[in-house]
Amino acid sequence: MSHAKRVTETLRSMGRICIEHDPEVFRSVLERIGDKWSLLLIGMLQGGPMRFTELLRTTPGISRRMLTITLRALERDGLVDRTIYAEVPPRVEYRVTELGLSLSEPVLRLAMWAADHQSAIIANRTAFDADAQE
Amino acid sequence: MSHAKRVTETLRSMGRICIEHDPEVFRSVLERIGDKWSLLLIGMLQGGPMRFTELLRTTPGISRRMLTITLRALERDGLVDRTIYAEVPPRVEYRVTELGLSLSEPVLRLAMWAADHQSAIIANRTAFDADAQE
C-alpha cells in the first residue's frame, strides 16, 4: 500500500471516529472558534503577550467592542490569560495559556494549509464560475 | 532545550510568519470554511462518498437549503466533487477531492483537539462563570 493511500485510509478512519460518530463535539468547538475574530486573536498572541490597545491597533478591522467580547470569551474558555497591572495609566496584558497554545498547533496547520492552497482554490473558483457563466 | 519548549518556539515563529505577518490570507480561509457547515460536511464525507439525502439525514440540524448552498460552495472551491447518476429516481453523490482530503488533515487535527480538550474548556467555563457570579 502506497504512502498516500495509507494516509487516506488513516484520515478516513479518523473521520469516522472524530466527526461522523460525534458531530456535536466538533460543532461545539467550531461554534466557539469559528466566529469572526477568535482564531485571529489566538494567532496574534502567538508572538507573545499584547496589550488591549496594541491588539486593537494591529488587528486590521476589529472594533473595540468585538475585541472586548472576543477576549472575554477566550478568557472564559481558558484560552487566553488576562493580567491587570495596577499602574497609572492602567495596563492590561493578554497572553495565550497552555491550552491556547495547544490549540495553536492545529490552527497553525490550518493556516499553513490556507497559505499553501489559496491559489488552487482561487483557480477552482474562477473555473467553476466560468463554467456556470455560459 | 526541552521538547515542549522547542514546540512552543516553533509555534511562535510559525505564528509570526503565518498570521501576524499576513492575517488576510488566514482570514480569507476562515471566512470560507468558518461558516456553520463547511468543515462539518468535509468531515462527514471523510468516510466515503455520500448522497444528498444521506447527508441531510445524518448531519444533525442542517436544512435542505443550507446543505445545497454549502455543497455548491465546496464544489466551487474544488473541495468536493459532485456526480450525477442519470437514473430513476436520480442519484447524486458527493465525495471529497484530493484538495478536500488535504484539508482534512488539519481539520481532523482540529477535531481531535476538540475531543481532547472539550472537558477542560467546559471546566474553565464553569469556573469563570462561578467567579463572575458573586
Add this chain to the structure above:
DNA sequence: GCCTTAGGTCACCTCGCGGTAACCAGGCAG
C-alpha cells in the same frame, strides 16, 4: 391523472452578529 422519490429552488421572515459612537472609572497633570 395522480402518487412517489431524489434533489433541489424560491420567497419570506427572524434573529443575532457585529459596527458605530457615546459614555464611564480613576488617577495624575496643569
Add this chain to the structure above:
DNA sequence: CTGCCTGGTTACCGCGAGGTGACCTAAGGC
C-alpha cells in the same frame, strides 16, 4: 475644575446568514 490616558461598557441599529415550507422536474407505477 478640566482634561487626558487606558481599558473598557452601553444603547442603538442595520444587514445578512440561515431556517421554514411551498413548489419544481422528470420517470415510472397504478
